[in-house]
Every structure is written in structure tokens, then in C-alpha cells.
Amino acid sequence: xxxxxxxxxxxxxxxxxxxxxxxxxxxxxxxxxxxxxxxxx
Amino acid sequence: xxxxxxxxxxxxxxxxxxxxxxxxxxxxxxxxxxxxxxxxxxxxxxxxxxxxxxxxxxxxxxxxxxxxxxxxxxxxxxxxxxxxxxxxxxxxxxxxxxxxxxxxxxxxxxxxxxxxxxxxxxxxxxxxxxxxxxxxxxxxxxxxxxxxxxxxxxxxxxxxxxxxxxxxxxxxxxxxxxxxxxxxxxxxxxxxxxxxxxxxxxxxxxxxxxxxxxxxxxxxxxxxxxxxxxxxxxxxxxxxxxxxxxxxxxxxxxxxxxxxxxxxxxxxxxxxxxxxxxxxxxxxxxxxxxxxxxxxxxxxxxxxxxxxxxxxxxxxxxxxxxxxxxxxxxxxxxxxxxxxxxxxxxxxxxxxxxxxxxxxxxxxxxxxxxxxxxxxxxxxxxxxxxxxxxxxxxxxxxxxxxxxxxxxxxxxx
Numbered sequence: 299x300x301x302x303x304x305x306x307x308x309x310x311x312x313x314x315x316x317x318x319x320x321x322x323x324x325x326x327x328x329x330x331x332x333x334x335x336x337x338x339x
Numbered sequence: 340x341x342x343x344x345x346x347x348x349x350x351x352x353x354x355x356x357x358x359x360x361x362x363x364x365x366x367x368x369x370x371x372x373x374x375x376x377x378x379x380x381x382x383x384x385x386x387x388x389x390x391x392x393x394x395x396x397x398x399x400x401x402x403x404x405x406x407x408x409x410x411x412x413x414x415x416x417x418x419x420x421x422x423x424x425x426x427x428x429x430x431x432x433x434x435x436x437x438x439x440x441x442x443x444x445x446x447x448x449x450x451x452x453x454x455x456x457x458x459x460x461x462x463x464x465x466x467x468x469x470x471x472x473x474x475x476x477x478x479x480x481x482x483x484x485x486x487x488x489x490x491x492x493x494x495x496x497x498x499x500x501x502x503x504x505x506x507x508x509x510x511x512x513x514x515x516x517x518x519x520x521x522x523x524x525x526x527x528x529x530x531x532x533x534x535x536x537x538x539x540x541x542x543x544x545x546x547x548x549x550x551x552x553x554x555x556x557x558x559x560x561x562x563x564x565x566x567x568x569x570x571x572x573x574x575x576x577x578x579x580x581x582x583x584x585x586x587x588x589x590x591x592x593x594x595x596x597x598x599x600x601x602x603x604x605x606x607x608x609x610x611x612x613x614x615x616x617x618x619x620x621x622x623x624x625x626x627x628x629x630x631x632x633x634x635x636x637x638x639x640x641x642x643x644x645x646x647x648x649x650x651x652x653x654x655x656x657x658x659x660x661x662x663x664x665x666x667x668x669x670x671x672x673x674x675x676x677x678x679x680x681x682x683x684x685x686x687x688x689x690x691x692x693x694x695x696x697x698x699x700x701x702x703x704x705x706x707x708x709x710x711x712x713x714x715x716x717x718x719x720x721x722x723x724x725x726x727x728x729x730x731x732x733x734x735x736x737x738x739x740x741x742x743x744x745x746x747x748x749x750x751x752x
């Protein structure tokens with residue numbers, strides 16, 4: 299059971315890390331779709 | 340350049356040509372004396388706020404459209420944007436069908452200042468096909484698959500009951516899965532369940548959740564579902580890689596699997612079928628999880644990074660070259676896909692594979708919990724009752740016990 303809960307907690311931790319990575323990876327719509335003449339933010 | 344100019348004309352001239360156009364709206368259920376006149380001169384004949392309000396009012400009263408009196412418009416024919424009176428030809432009539440066809444099917448070069456990969460697709464013709472597929476067959480058949488699977492498992496439980504440990508318990512246990520194996524399993528399992536629940540919420544929320552809890556209740560659930568689905572997916576992919584490397588060698592099919600399958604795994608009838616660490620049924624689930632999970636991961640990544648990982652055009656091209664669509668009576672699959680269509684095919688495929696895998700996992704969860712006595716211990720504690728191992732994985736159990744009982748391996752008293 300301890301292993302199971304540790305795995306679940308790890309999944310949540312990985313999810314939080316993934317969210318931080320997304321935020322810093324430059325993949326938001328504003329960053330991907332905007333050009334100098336078109337602002338999306 | 341010429342087409343861009345024509346495009347500009349097609350958009351702007353109708354508005355310029357229809358000054359002073361007005362229509363009459365007959366309120367639903369009304370009669371001629373109740374006709375309202377809408378002044379469209381401000382928009383050059385294009386719909387106004389009053390048009391929108393009239394349409395919404397009609398829909399509130401159960402009609403698709405308000406009853407419009409277009410007599411004045413019909414009388415003014417021949418202009419651009421107005422009913423046509425002449426034959427169509429180059430730039431003839433009120434429209435340029437070639438231009439609009441080109442825009443609709445994305446077959447003319449369009450440039451924009453916006454630099455996104457899908458920015459030059461002005462009309463995405465395949466979008467409605469995708470929308471209907473998502474709202475129709477995917478929901479209906481996917482939902483039926485899951486419900487029928489649950490019903491069959493319930494029926495199986497009623498008929499067969501719980502598969503008990505038949506022989507006397509020994510009180511001794513065998514180590515079946517080490518800690519890191521159980522960690523990999525639960526990382527994959529826990530994330531898959533979270534992904535399945537949030538995926539179902541995203542697919543069915545609009546029709547199942549909103550009617551019960553309202554749009555205000557749905558909004559935070561939808562946001563949370565998206566967050567969980569996008570981010571937990573990485574835990575699933577890591578778990579998938581773990582279980583592949585941990586168990587792939589033990590899941591390679593062998594002759595024992597043919598015997599196991601021929602005897603139906605011993606589910607019905609007396610006696611147990613010899614099996615190694617994983618029996619044929621478990622191997623089938625393993626490969627479904629690995630291959631299905633890989634496919635889910637790839638299509639999921641395609642949606643996670645929009646327009647960055649297109650793969651269906653090239654896949655369809657390969658399938659066409661191999662002649663597979665033609666073999667089953669289909670024409671060649673489309674290979675000239677818009678960026679949006681790539682995403683839409685990814686979503687549909689993601690949904691189909693996810694439904695299939697969820698149904699299989701239902702069966703896996705059933706057999707690993709209520710369906711079979713002693714099975715949960717394998718992943719819960721890592722150790723199983725020796726008698727359970729002898730009954731369900733006799734080849735593996737005998738090997739492990741022989742190793743344990745070798746003189747040099749006897750535990751110190």
C-alpha cells in the first residue's frame with residue numbers, strides 16, 4: 299500500500315513539474331502564435 | 340496577388356453594394372400586420388443586432404429561424420451579394436465560387452501576418468466532420484463499450500463468482516513483485532485512472548455534467564480536468580516506459596501461452612493451467628497497455644503541442660501505399676491535411692484507443708481485485724500466498740520455490 303501511495307504522490311509531483319515546464323517552455327498560444335504585428339497577449 | 344485582391348473584393352463589395360437594404364421580420368406566429376421592418380442600411384445589408392435578436396427570439400419559441408419577409412431584397416437582383424440573374428462565369432454572378440472553394444478546401448495560397456501554423460486556413464472544412472464524429476459515434480459507441488464491458492464483468496461475477504484459492508493455504512508467501520516493479524505499476528495505473536476519468540469528463544461533460552450541475556458548476560471541473568489530463572500524462576508515459584523495460588522479456592509469447600489460451604485460462608471448469616510469471620491473458624493485457632499506451636502517448640503529445648507533431652498525413656500515405664484502405668473497400672485516405680485536421684484525427688484516434696484500453700483495464704482491475712482471491716496481494720504487498728502461486732502460475736512458482744529451497748539458499752534460523 300505504501301508503494302501504491304508513493305506512486306500516486308509521485309504522479310502528482312510529476313504533474314506539477316510538467317506544469318512548471320510548460321510555463322517555461324514557450325508553448326503558450328501567445329508565445330507560439332503571436333508575431334510582431336499580431337499580439338495575442 | 341490577384342486572388343488576394345479578389346478575396347478582398349469578395350469580402351468588401353457586398354457591404355458596399357447594399358446600402359439602404361431593409362427586411363421585414365414577421366414575428367413567429369404573427370400575421371402580416373405585425374411585420375417589423377429592420378433597417379440594414381448601417382451594415383450595407385449584412386445582418387444586424389436586430390437580426391440576431393429576432394433569430395434568438397424565434398429559437399426561444401421553438402423555431403430554427405425567424406420568418407423573414409425578403410420581398411424587398413428579392414426584388415433587388417443582380418448586384419453583388421444579391422440574388423443572381425445572370426449566368427455564372429469569370430467573376431460573374433454575385434460570388435466567386437472558385438475563390439470560395441479554394442478558401443473552403445485550403446487549395447489556394449493565402450498569406451497572413453499571423454504566423455501560427457494554422458493561420459492561413461480561413462475555413463476548416465473538416466471541422467464539422469470531426470465535431471459530428473466526436474459528438475456522435477465516439478461518445479455513443481465508446482460509452483456503449485464501457486457500459487457493456489461493466490455489464491459483462493458483472494454477469495461473469497454472477498455466473499462464476501470469485502475465483503477462490505482452492506487448495507489449503509500454506510501460510511508461506513513468495514515474492515512476486517519487487518518494490519520498484521510495484522511502483523512502476525501503480526504509477527502507470529494511478530495516472531491511467533486519472534486520465535480516464537478526466538478524459539471521460541472532457542468528452543461527456545457538456546452533455547452529462549452541465550444538465551445536472553449547470554455551466555457554472557462545469558467550468559471549474561473542466562479546468563481541473565484539463566490540468567490533470569495534460570500534466571498527469573507525463574507520469575503515465577514514465578510508468579509505461581518503466582513497465583516495458585521491467586517486464587518485456589517475461590511477456591514474450593511462448594508455447595505455454597498456446598496451451599493456456601486453448602484451455603481458456605482455466606476460467607471455466609476444473610483444474611489450473613500451467614503458467615510462467617505471466618500467463619497468456621496477462622501478456623495480452625501487457626501488450627495492449629504497451630502498444631495502446633504508446634499510441635495514446637503519441638496522439639496525446641500531438642495534442643499537447645498543437646501543430647508541432649503532425650503524423651496522420653504521413654501515416655495515411657503509408658497505409659495507402661500498402662493498399663490497406665483499398666483492401667477493406669475504402670478509397671485512398673486523405674494525405675493533404677490541414678493542421679487542424681491533423682489535430683482532429685489525433686483527438687479521434689486518442690479517444691478510440693482510450694476507450695478500448697479503458698475497457699481492457701476494467702477487466703484487469705476486476706481480476707486483480709474482486710474477481711480473484713489473493714491476486715491483489717501481488718501488487719498490494721508484493722508477496723503472494725504460495726498456494727495461489729502454485730495454482731495460477733505453477734511453472735513460475737515451482738522455479739521460485741526450487742531456488743528458495745536449494746541448500747545454499749536456505750534462510751538462516
